[in-house]
Amino acid sequence: MYFKTLAKQDCTGCTACVNVCPRQCILMRVDEEGFYYPIIDKEKCIECGLCEKVCPVESSQSSNDSMPKVYAAYLRNTGERMKSTSGGIFYAIAKWVVEQHGIVYGAAFDENFKLKHIGVDRMEDLSQLRGSKYLQSYVGNVFSEIKQHLKAGRWVYFVGVGCQVAGLKAFLRKNYDTLITSDLVCHGVPSQLMFDWHLGYLRQKEKGQIVSYSFRDYEGWGGCEKYDFISLNGKRITRKIYGYFLSPYLYSFMWAFTHRYSCYGCKFARIPRQGDVTLADFWGVKKFFPKINADKGVSLVLVNNCQGNRIWNQVNSELEYQESSVENAAVENANLTHASSTIPQIRRHCYEMIAQRGYKSVAENEFRISNYAKIQILMKLKHSKAGILLRKIKNII
Ligand SMILES: Cc1cc2nc3c(=O)[nH]c(=O)nc-3n(C[C@H](O)[C@H](O)[C@H](O)COP(=O)(O)OP(=O)(O)OC[C@H]3O[C@@H](n4cnc5c(N)ncnc54)[C@H](O)[C@@H]3O)c2cc1C
Ligand code: SF4
Ligand code: SF4
Ligand code: SF4
Numbered sequence: 001m002y003f004k005t006l007a008k009q010d011c012t013g014c015t016a017c018v019n020v021c022p023r024q025c026i027l028m029r030v031d032e033e034g035f036y037y038p039i040i041d042k043e044k045c046i047e048c049g050l051c052e053k054v055c056p057v058e059s060s061q062s063s064n065d066s067m068p069k070v071y072a073a074y075l076r077n078t079g080e081r082m083k084s085t086s087g088g089i090f091y092a093i094a095k096w097v098v099e100q101h102g103i104v105y106g107a108a109f110d111e112n113f114k115l116k117h118i119g120v121d122r123m124e125d126l127s128q129l130r131g132s133k134y135l136q137s138y139v140g141n142v143f144s145e146i147k148q149h150l151k152a153g154r155w156v157y158f159v160g161v162g163c164q165v166a167g168l169k170a171f172l173r174k175n176y177d178t179l180i181t182s183d184l185v186c187h188g189v190p191s192q193l194m195f196d197w198h199l200g201y202l203r204q205k206e207k208g209q210i211v212s213y214s215f216r217d218y219e220g221w222g223g224c225e226k227y228d229f230i231s232l233n234g235k236r237i238t239r240k241i242y243g244y245f246l247s248p249y250l251y252s253f254m255w256a257f258t259h260r261y262s263c264y265g266c267k268f269a270r271i272p273r274q275g276d277v278t279l280a281d282f283w284g285v286k287k288f289f290p291k292i293n294a295d296k297g298v299s300l301v302l303v304n305n306c307q308g309n310r311i312w313n314q315v316n317s318e319l320e321y322q323e324s325s326v327e328n329a330a331v332e333n334a335n336l337t338h339a340s341s342t343i344p345q346i347r348r349h350c351y352e353m354i355a356q357r358g359y360k361s362v363a364e365n366e367f368r369i370s371n372y373a374k375i376q377i378l379m380k381l382k383h384s385k386a387g388i389l390l391r392k393i394k395n396i397i
Contacts, residue, residue, distance in 0.1 A: 003040070003052055008261040010057055011037055013136060014167030017051035019143040026051060028138075033351040034193020035260050036138065056166035057267060064272035064304035069312075070329050071301040072282045072289055073321035078296065085132040085216050086281040087299030092315040093180060093277065094126050094157055102155025102178070104129065105146065107137035113199055113213065114192060117142045117160065119149075129159070134215045134253050136189040136260060139164055143171045150176040161186040162268030165275045180311050183273055185280035185300070185333060188256055188263035188340045190249075194351070197359035198249040204360070206239070207232055215250065217242070221281075221297040225250055248363035256340045257350055257367065264347075266339035271326055276308035277301060282324075284332030289322050300329050300336070 002011040013036045018026045025044035028036040040051070052058070074087030081088045094104045103121045106129030110116060115137045120126060137160070146168065149156050155178045158168055165183040172179070199210055208229035217224030223244035231237055244250040252258045268274055282300035285292055292298060301321070303312045330336045346366060354362045 001052055001058055002038070002055065008035075008037070009265065010262070011055075012057060012163035012167070012262040013037065013139075013260065014056060014163050015139040015141075016054045016056060016143065016167035016171040019141060019171050020050045020054045022046070022048060022050065028140075030193075032355070034191030034196070035136065054170050056163065056170040057262070059170070062166070062272045062274050062304075064274070064276075066272050068271070068273070068278070068326070069303040069309070070324045070326055071303070071321045072285050072292060072324050073299050073301050073316075073319045074293075074297060076318055076320055081296050082219065083127070083130055084297060085130075086221070086279070086297040087301075087319075088297070089277070089279055089299045089301050089315075089319070090159060090182065091126065091130065092318050093182065093311055094129070094159075095123065096311070096314050097155050097157040097180065098123055098126070100155045102157065103149055104157045104159075105142060106130075106159040107133055109133065109213075113195070113210075114138070115195075116140065117164075119145065119156075131214055132184070132216055134187075134190065134250070135192055135195045137161075137164075138192070139167070143168050146179075147172060150179055154178060156180070157182070159184070159275075159279070161189065162266065162274045163262070166268055169274065175307070180277070180307060181275040182277045182279050183268070183275035185278060185336050186263075186266070186269065187253070187335050188259035188266070190253055190258040191260065191351075194252075194258050194354075195249070197354060198363070201248075201359050201363055202227060202229070206237075208237070211236070220295060223250055223254075245369055248367035251369065252350070252367040255344065257344055257346050259340060259347070261343075263340055264343045269335050269339040270337055273302055273304050276305055277303055277311060278336075280329075280333060280336060282329060282333075287331070288324060288328050292322070293320075300324075300333065302326075302329075 017038050023044045025041040026038045029039045075081040080091055084091055097104050103119045105117055105119045107115055108118050108128040115133050115135055117137050117139045146156050157180045159182045162183045165181045202210055206229045208231045210227055210229050212228040214226045225241040225247040228238050241247050244254045280300040282298040285294055285298045303309050
């Protein structure tokens with residue numbers, strides 16, 4: 001229990017305790033690594049114990065099915081599919097909820113690239129939520145807001161990583177007919193501070209203002225750092241860095257160098273999952289469905305309970321899908337059923353190292369792979385210009 005131990009691995013930062021406190025005497029405070037942790041104002045606290053009771057890290061049991069229905073699925077509408085991270089199932093559900101005059105909660109960047117959960121109820125605003133952002137989103141008072149909407153009988157769709165969905169459910173303490181939740185299969189989250197450092201590094205490197213940033217390839221399916229910046233002479237330039245291993249941010253994320261401490265040994269990375277519908281990438285889908293059109297992304301969908309089934313039946317006419325199994329889905333998606341690895345050695349000191357030596361130095365030394373390994377990876381990448389050139393050279397010699 002975090003409030004007793006104050007051990008960082010015991011708190012995911014979900015904010016359920018902040019939202020439940022009847023005296024509003026819990027604040028989320030940022031630590032030296034940029035992660036949020038709750039802190040109680042002892043002067044105002046009446047020792048009711050609600051904050052401890054609500055904490056989902058303590059009672060992370062889920063009442064969902066231990067044998068969910070599993071699908072490989074993607075949107076029939078290719079344009080919308082390509083604006084999504086994997087197959088676009090989030091969009092299909094969100095659109096249905098907006099059509100019911102409901103409200104959709106997910107993670108969006110503000111104008112300063114700070115990631116926060118927000119609610120939107122217009123189709124044109126859904127784009128802010130779409131796309132995976134590989135850092136922790138700040139939830140704030142969103143759970144209390146959601147409760148008000150549900151009490152008023154409004155449809156609400158909440159999407160978040162497992163600990164956030166568990167936090168919302170623990171806070172609400174009962175099922176609502178008009179609530180739909182989706183948990184994302186989650187590799188772990190770096191802090192906002194780590195991402196701010198990375199943006200600062202890109203700004204310096206490009207000598208320009210970063211105006212847009214994405215973590216994934218929306219033309220194909222896979223990892224790709226893409227950003228736009230305004231150069232010194234006022235031109236808007238787009239950079240695409242194909243392959244996780246060529247971006248220090250994505251490289252350190254993939255190797256779990258920079259995760260929040262609660263992510264190692266995450267209690268939510270298991271079946272039964274937390275949401276009504278679990279969303280993820282169906283990595284390795286071709287092994288099981290060789291004819292599936294996978295180039296533009298395929299979602300892994302787990303329908304975990306009756307509410308999940310209800311919404312699945314509402315949206316599946318917009319999807320191409322095939323039934324699969326947890327066993328097949330987990331072959332190339334370890335985080336569906338297991339937390340990320342034990343804490344890598346570098347995790348203990350990488351934030352401190354950056355604070356001392358600067359991000360550039362750590363990014364260019366510790367968050368990178370050898371040139372030989374880079375060449376091997378580049379040669380395997382279909383889209384990369386460098387990869388195409390290297391393959392041509394290899395064919396000539
Ligand atoms: C931090 C993180 C780690 C992930 N790790 C894995 C993994 O190991 N394996 C895997 O298969 N899939 C993982 N995913 C999920 C995957 O990247 C896709 O988000 C998922 O397949 C949904 O795709 P989509 O096309 O349906 O939705 P999209 O249209 O891409 O929508 C994504 C949804 O996720 C929400 N979201 C985006 N970023 C965050 C965030 N930081 N915190 C909370 N919610 C967010 C958005 O609000 C939106 O609702 C991860 C996602 C995140 C955010
Ligand atoms: S014990 Fe009650 S009043 Fe005190 S911080 Fe926790 S929820 Fe708030
Ligand atoms: S309820 Fe959430 S934020 Fe509060 S202590 Fe537990 S995990 Fe941390
Ligand atoms: S790995 Fe677990 S604890 Fe960490 S952000 Fe994801 S769901 Fe939350």
